[in-house]
Amino acid sequence: MEPKYKRVLLKLSGEALAGEQKSGIDFDTVTKYCEPVKKLVEMGVEVAIVVGGGNFWRGRSSGSMDRTRADHMGMLATVINALGVADTLTQMGVDARVQTALAMPQVAELYVKDKAERHLRKGRVVVFGCGTGNPFFSTDTGAALRAVEIGADIMLKATMVDGVYDKDPHKYDDAVKFETITFQEVLQRGLQVMDSTAASLCMDNSLPILVFSLEDTDNIVKAVCGENVGTVVTN
Numbered sequence: 001m002e003p004k005y006k007r008v009l010l011k012l013s014g015e016a017l018a019g020e021q022k023s024g025i026d027f028d029t030v031t032k033y034c035e036p037v038k039k040l041v042e043m044g045v046e047v048a049i050v051v052g053g054g055n056f057w058r059g060r061s062s063g064s065m066d067r068t069r070a071d072h073m074g075m076l077a078t079v080i081n082a083l084g085v086a087d088t089l090t091q092m093g094v095d096a097r098v099q100t101a102l103a104m105p106q107v108a109e110l111y112v113k114d115k116a117e118r119h120l121r122k123g124r125v126v127v128f129g130c131g132t133g134n135p136f137f138s139t140d141t142g143a144a145l146r147a148v149e150i151g152a153d154i155m156l157k158a159t160m161v162d163g164v165y166d167k168d169p170h171k172y173d174d175a176v177k178f179e180t181i182t183f184q185e186v187l188q189r190g191l192q193v194m195d196s197t198a199a200s201l202c203m204d205n206s207l208p209i210l211v212f213s214l215e216d217t218d219n220i221v222k223a224v225c226g227e228n229v230g231t232v233v234t235n
Contacts, residue, residue: 004226007046007120009147010037010156011140014052014081016214023055025084033158034088036220037125041094045224046120048150049127050143051085053077071135075102078139082129083108095124101133101142113149120150140198148205155202155209156223157194162213163231164193180232193233202233209233 012033019026040047056077057070082098089096097119098108109115111128119126131142140157147155161169162177166189169175183203186193193199193211202209212219212230219229 001043001221001225001227003040003043003045003224005045005153005224007048007150007152008040008154008156008224009048009050009143009150009152010158010220011143012049012051012085012158012214014054014056014077014139016158016160017051017081017084018055025055025081027084027088030084030088031092032217033214033220034085034092034094036217037089038092038094039221040224041123041125043221043224044123046123047125048116048120048146048152049082049085049125050131050139050146051078051081051127051129052139053081056080068135071137075130075133078131079104079107079129082127086125086127089125089127095122096127097124098127098129101128101130111146116146117150137197138195140194141201144194144198144201144207148201148207152207155207156220157209157211158214158220159211160214161211162215162229164191164211164233166191168192178231179228180234183233183235186233199233203235206235 017025019029053074057073086096086098099111100108101111103110116126128146131139164178165175167175183199222229
């Protein structure tokens, strides 16, 4: 297979890293997701990754807690995941770096666009933590922002659903899957592909998103090679 895209950003949810245990990090599961990333690097694809933090903490589910503080806790959760993913890649022989939107020099590099791009050109995987570094923004928005900043050809959003549907396929048997859909339609229909800020950012910068299922980890490689494994969201 030949890659269709030279530089990609892969968005992984925190929940995906928990595997069957539903919380924390299951490193067997992380390894399963890192194997196709290694394949992509060996194919010459430049890979950046953004991880969520929902396997440890979800700011929007923090009840009466101050939202800013709750979101800062969520950012720290993403750093735990980023370090876990980077360490797994390193143990597999893949050079990886963690960059965070909040300064924590003893733990990871501070995000600098030029430095991130230099790592990518050298064949290193860059794992971004802390989302955008600001409260009230999701890690989907963080992924969209980083993808635009580093000039990614596409953002790959790995989910537990094999694409975008007109309604929740887990609840409705007659849900219809889209092969392609525009950002405008996603926003107008209120489809739960990603939050509206992330969708608007991608739309405004003509960054396509491929939404696909992570159930088959080979889909990550297939997606980068242009195979039909999900739904493409474009302008």
